[in-house]
Amino acid sequence: MEYPVGTEDTYESIERHYAGKSVFITGGTGFLGKVFVEKLLFSCTNLNKIFLLIREKNKSDATERIKQLLDLPMFDRVRKDRPENLEKIVALSGDVGLPNLGMREEDEQMLIEKVSHVFHFAANVKFNETLKVAMDTNVEGTRRVLNLCKRLKNIEVFVYVSTAYSNTDNQVLEEIVYPSPASIDEIYRILDKEVPNEDQVKRLICGRPNTYTFAKALAESLVNKEHGDVPTIIIRPSIVSASMCEPLMGWLDSWFGATALIATVAKGLNRILLSKTTNILDLIPVDYVSNLAVVAAAKCQRSKEVTVYNCCTSDANPLTIGELYRLITEDSVKHNFHEIICPTLLFTQSKWLLNIVTLIMQTIPAFIGDCWLRLMGKPPRFMKMQARIALICSTLQYFTSHSWQMKCQRTRDLFSSLSVSDRLEFPFDPTHIEWDKFIPIYCMGIRKFLLKES
Template sequence: MVSLTTNEAEKSSVAEFYAGKSVFITGGTGFLGKVFIERLLYSCPDIDKIYMLIREKRGFSISERIKKFFDDPLFKRLKDEIPANLEKIVLIPGDICIPNLGISAEHEKILVENVSVIIHSAATVKMNEPLATAWKINVEGTRMLLALSRRMKKIEIFTHISTAYTNTDRELIEEILYPPPADMYKVHESVKNEITEEETMKILNGRPNTYTFTKALTEHLVAENQAYLPTIIVRPSIVASVKEDPIRGWIGNWFGATGVSWFIAKGVGRVIYGDANYIVDLIPVDYVANLVIVAGAKNGGEKSKELKVYNCCSSSCNPLKYGTFLGTFTEDAIKHKSYDVPKPDWFTFTKYKWLMILVITLFQLIPACILDLYRLIIGKNPRYIKLQHLVTQTQFTVAYFSSHSWEIKADRVREMFASLSSVDKQKFPCDPATIDWKEYITDYCWGIRHFLEKKK
């Protein structure tokens, strides 16, 4: 953990940018959003306010949700060292997918009068959400937020969190805006009506799912905003556990690479659709948060015709192969005896779907039936067949990404990091070339056991 004296902290130009300013964050209760908030409150201690869009969810009130939010170990150092900064969070009741974001006139006035920075990370990340739903949240939600940003009197920067997989039709992806996958007006007209799965596939025009498709369209909506105010796009790849601060290995959910790699390490998953030599483009969640904070400071208030895109990725400068990634996971599982089925290091890659299905049947489903039969015999409830439903669903969900390999350039990110002062480099590490994958994955595995499985 980096510890800086007061004199050193005063030399942070990034922290100075945020001093006295207020930030509006959407998606703040999510995995990435939590880290944004912790990093801003801790590393930019003189920030004025963080306005946080939040809605009631699954029967939990807003007050109940925020209490649970701050109970996360992620906020421990903030509570211990700068507890007063927690009072800088201002909740804005609302919803990204209802008219005017569901924000009251009173709260909208507060935002319009006070916000200098917007970090927009709210989105549906479900890969195969119905197109109309993905459009409503990812596209229309962003459109409403952009309209609100143009009314803000102190606004200096709008940061949109996209995904590195908006351009999966290219093997080399640079930090530029590529042509949209479809005509936005025509897609808008289509989603007004009920459309079949076959019609959806035609509209997607080669994109693997509705998530990457709508995020690609949204980038072009965001690009139009550059004519009104400084705007940037950050494209993270596969976001994984914290590398450095505030807790090495902290992880908040099973999404992305976490679920499928852990199933392999537990021995309940035995096959990956793809190639061991393909690149898995991981990026630590704190690196994403640091990049967003730094890029906001470097571009805030800057008058420019250029829309800057930052690819927050590792494949071009520090590539990690799938075989190495999953091999390290299984080695760690064997070392800590955290597997469920013997020989977790016996797994295979295949480029044939029929072989993938055969391996799943012979080495996942049949063993699951045997294990559950044994559990019934000894008086325990069956669990492995139910678990296999989740395992196979995850394997097929990630199949497109594990069966392709991309080189995603991050030159602009690395150049910006190189330009930082030594203090800011310490406080906001975000150069993926510096990651030691063996060390990182070991911490990642510990984080899964500790924060997701709740094991000591």
């Protein structure tokens, strides 16, 4: 890969920018958050401290969860090459869903004195969450983090990680803050009066596909309106996918995003999709999102305006669903990953045809397969598998059946402004993704990290 000539002599490197500084991170135990923490530890070697807000989970406190986090294979290179940097992580017990983030007063005071960079990754990413819960975590949680930022003595930047699908009522998505889809106060007035049913929620979320994207749109508006003097950045990733290179090639730790869909297509268990081959599915490697967050914060200029970066591929380097399907099935056949001979995928824009083909090609064969397993004295599994596939498809149906053009020129300009060494260390220009190489990496990650195949 060739890069334009940088200006090393007059340029402050990303690593130098973070030297001696301390950062505060919410959502650091999530898929994207973990990759971000690892990148800071590995590439910003002179960073002072990383304060992670961690809530207790499964009877494990913040300290125990940090130990579990750092034992993951994705931190192998830090343990090997930068073991001293692991001591820079400070676990703070708390929760964005609680007043004052659920932190102890002494922990809050420590952040006020020491932190200069705040990264807010934490979110409830369940598409089918109730509107009240989505609002409290994704809107009020963001408000709580922003209020903390306003009290930090040395604040340089607040980075809010949103989603590119927060404004899907627009066909072309620019790197701007869009008007709020609704009044936050009005939404709360309605929620205080009653628990809305499914039809009422559909009306309240103003054409958004689910409560998650609606709450994210409201949170963007909140950040834009209430950030005050805090230099603020909004980063909008599209569908966050397996890592391209870092911390491990193809790294995955969950079935979120497009991962479950890709796996079921590769297995040959999903035979029809509500879409058309020319629709674009906007995938972005997780390390590209992480790198953009590191760099955008380092290059933030003090301004009253909120800077928006779309971390997407559909405009600069589009991948059609038809091409994605071809690459998935080629890889599946190559590695004998499929359970059905010659995995195929049909595309339709008709819901009734979708239901008929699903019944004939998936549900009935699954029922027959389970009957055969029972005759052989084995536990049935195919119908349960089809139920999961149906849930996956219904969750992603809106995103596969629509197509958007997500602009990312500001993101590309930021990358072009970097020195040669920083471009190599923090790649995030979407035009550098080669889909015929990345999709096999993605499929390998599913097999290796999620299904634990050798």
